Every structure is written in structure tokens, then in C-alpha cells.
Amino acid sequence: MTTGIVDIAAGEEAGGLEVQGAPRRLIRAVLGNRKAAVGALILLVIAFVAAFPGLIAPDDPHAAIYASDASPSSSHLLGTTQLGQDVLSQLIWSTRLTLIVTLIVSLIATFLSMIVGVTAAYVGGVTDRVLTVLTDVFLILPVLPLLILLAAYLPPGVTSLIIVLCITSWAFQARQLRSQGLSVRNRDFLVAARVRGERPLYIILVEIVPTMTSLLAASFLSLAVYVVGFAASLQFLGLGNSGDLMWGTMLYNAQSASALEAGNAWWALAPGAAVALLGTGFALLNYAFDEIGNPALRPVKRRRALRRQRGRASA
């Protein structure tokens, strides 16, 4: 079980020479860690639903042809909406856009935080100070109020959602990547690159960034957790386009129609649960990533701890 993890560490130590074996090692590490395995399974299922909603959904999500506000039954497993649409079909078709927005924002924000963090660390001096203050300011500014404020000026829709989430979400990761960047700053291979006369952009992208692959992956995962929740919250508050098929807009529509009290509670609970599940999937993978990357956090084997306790008691 632990061999996969050790292998990964060994692979990194060797500078990733054995590129071919890397994906297989990653898969073994994920399967070896129970949290990672559960997280990966959740994400795989959601990705499958997002890829092939037409295969699974019993109905057209827009067809408003059934009795309105029906509670769950064999023909409508999650009931129907106020307009008489099948809730399950809406849930399934909404998976795609929700997942796409999450992935796009997390990718862009990871990239932004990488640029800001690594540039600050590598260039140093005034640039570093300015970027650090900028990062600290964005860390302190309350996120949701800022998101709401920005979204209020933009036309409601997916593009606006992606823009405002990218603007507000990069700061925390930028700070982490900066401190990682500082720690490699004076290593020999960077000195060598500088002596060779490489340009700073080349050094940052080709020399520094590859040493941070695992941290970047962890950044991406924790950003995804965060984006899933904030996108849904923003749409829940009515700052999305209620016509977009997303879980957040389903929640908004359900809440506007008082679904909980009207007897079709699943209209609100199902997309809420779906958002929670997607967030949990990313969070589990991230938690496991931390454990793989930092052995100190790994759970101590129960037996060893017990033995130590017994030893202490007898002493």
C-alpha cells in the first residue's frame, strides 16, 4: 500500500526520468490511499454523467410537460419542478456545464497564482513586494461580497461567472507557490540556468514550474473545491442566468419557488447534494494529496501507536 507512495517520491527524486512509469505510479498511489480512491471514484462518476447525459437522463430537461410540483414517484424519481419538468433529467443535464465551469476556473486561477507567486519569488525586490501586497489584499478582501459586487455589473451568464471567479480566487495559492518558489530560488540548477544566460520567463516556466508539479496539482484541487461552492452560492443568490443548466441555477429556481415547502423538496436538495458531492470528491483527492506529499500528516499505523501507549503506561 505504501510502496506506491514511496515510488512517487523516488520518481520525483530522480527528476522524473522515468516519465513512462509516472501515470501508472500515480494511479497506484491513488488506489493505495482510501481517501484518494473514493474521491477519484466520485469524480469519475460525475465526469461520466457530464460526458454522456443523454444516455442516462430519462427525459429532456426543458420539456415542461408533466404535472407541476410533483413529489418523487416511479416515473419521476426526484419529482418535477413548478413548471412540470423532470428534476432528475435537469440534474443530469446540469452536470456538464457545472463541471466545465469548475475546471476552467480552477485551471485559469492555478495558472494566475503560478505566474504571480513564482514571479514574486524569482524576480524578488520591488516586484516581489508589490505582488505580495497585492496577494495579501486579495486574501483579506471578503470573497463573496466582492464576487457579488463584480457579478452585479456584468450580464448574468457563464462567461461572467468564470471571469469573476478567476479574479477573486487566485490569492491563497499564489502565496503558497511563492514560498515554494523562494525555497528553490538559490538551488544549483537555477544558478546554472542564470549563468547560461537564460531569460527569466524561460527560467520560470521551464526550470522552476516543473519542480512544483505536485503543488500545482494540489492547488488545482483545492481551487476546484472552492470554485464549486462559490459558483453555486453566487447562482443561488440569483446572480446567474437562470436559463443556464447548472446546479446553482436549479437551486435558485427551486428556492424562488419555495420548493422545500411546496412538497417537491428534491428539486432543491438534489442539486445541493450534487454540489456537495462534487466538492467532496475534489476535497478527498486533495486531502490525500497532502498526505502523499507530506508524510508527517499520514495517519500513524494504529498498532504502533497502541504499542507506544502501552510502553508509556508500563514505564
Place this chain on the structure above:
Amino acid sequence: MRYLARRLGLFAVTLWAALTVNFIIPRVMPGNEASAVLGTFRGVNPAALHALEIQFGVHTHQNILSSYFEYLGNCLTGQFGVTAQGVPVMSEITSKLPWTLGLVGITTVIAFLIGTLAGVASAWWRGGRLDAVLPPTLFIVSTIPMFFVGLLLIYIFAVKLNWLPLGSNYSIGTTPSFSFSFVWDVIKHAILPGLSLVVVTAGLWVYSMRNNMITTISEDYVKTGRAKGLANRRVMFDYAGRNAILPNLTGFAMQLGYVLGGAIVIEYLFSYPGLGYLFYTATTDHDLPLMQGLFLFYTLAVLVCVLIADLLTAVLDPRTREA
């Protein structure tokens, strides 16, 4: 002292940044949202309208720099503009503030205590049953969006079991007083929104506290404390805990922005008439001056808490006072 001076500097810069963000947004965003919204303002007195026009860059013929300084001056002298109804933004905020302060203040302190104590305990008995269950559970729960926890609690306790009210701050028809029945009514209305906040936020601090604690426990002075034969509790809180909590205090203040954001969603969900609900109604009414005033107010609240945390850190950690 240099530590505190640096933190005060960050305070000033962030406040200035928030004001600047407020000033810039209406000018750089595409479309003419601000002028469209201001056009609907009726019955606002001319001086107040002029101030708003400067803030949003509508119909002003003066150059942008002088507008900017006039706006900063207005904010520094406490003039945050008026809402769409012509009510000063500040008085609108202060009238709703007590409800949010009560709800969010109390639940945040409870959640911080739960999270920190759970972190201390699971680090102390590392590898035990508690450590295996508590931190991961609290952490996973903390990644669940607050509105979902709120929805579940409403569905179970208000709709299905009918034990607690669906929303609002007190029952319609009761008059506020300090009688037992009214206070109980207020508490009953606060339980579900408060519980939603506690459940989700407690996990924010458990993980970092546990990890700080694990690092601190292996320090020599903790071993010395043990070797001296001090009581377990003394070593746990006075030796290890006191030092392990330092990074968490700053974390606490930093997370406050997140908690306040969550409270917006929760107050909307429970129609709880605090600042968050005010924010929600401001967005549906497109009341831009009120939204920007609230954004500033939230920023200020977080900044004050960060500053308090810094002061506490200086009290608890002598090193920061010397540095």
C-alpha cells in the same frame, strides 16, 4: 513593535485597495450599469446624488483624479452615499448590524472553539480513534456548501418535524422586549441558521490546529514540561496549545471573510434580516450604492478582526514584540 507597524500598514493598504476597487469597478465594467441604476433614483436630494455621480463616474465633467480624491474624502468622513430610497447607506447598515453580529459572532466563536479543541485533542492522541475520525470528518463537512447544510436542516427540522421556524428573526406579531418568551423566540429562530454556520466552519480550523500542534508537541520545551512531571492538561494547553494556536489566530481572522460570505447565503436562505439579507435585497434591487457600502463594511470588519488577531498574537508571542 515593527511587527504591529507592518500589520497596520497592510490594514491601511487593504482599506485603500477596497475603496479603490469600489471606485474603479463602475468605470471599467462594460455597459452602463451605473448610469442606468442611478437614473432610477427618485427623491434623492441633489447633494447626495452629486456624491453618487462622483462615486460612479456618471454625468461628471470633472477629471477622474479629482473625482477619486473627492470620493476618498467622502468615505473617510463617513459619507458612504445613500440607497435607492434615499436613506444613508450607513444607517441602513447599522440598523441591520445587530442581527448579523449576534448570529455570526456567536456561531463563529463556538465554531472556532470546537475546531481548535478538536485539533488539540486529535494531535495529543495522534493515531488514536479520535484522530482517525474527527479531523477528516470535520474537514469533509467543512467543504460542503453552507446552503446545502442549511437546506437540509430546514427540510428536516422545519418542514418535516416542524420543531423550529422556517426563517426570519422572530415570530410575526410579537413585539421586541426583554421578556423570556421573546428572547426564547429569537433563540429558536437563530438555532437553524446558527447551526448551519457552526457545522460548516468548525472544520476550517481543526486541520491546521492539529498540524501546528503536532509540530509543537515534538519541541524540546514541551518534553521539558513533561519531564518536570507537569499535569497533562498543563502541558497540553499552556506549553503546546498556546504556541500552536498562534498561526491559527491569524487564520481565524482571515477566514472571517469566508464566514461572512457564508452568512450572506444563510441569511438569504432563512430570510434572516441581517446584513447578508440586506446584501441580497440590494442585489435584486440593483442598489449599487448600498452594495458598495456593504462591501466596504465587510472589508472593514475583516480588517478589524485581523488587527485584533495581530494584537493577540503580539500578546501571546513575545518574539513578535521584539522583532
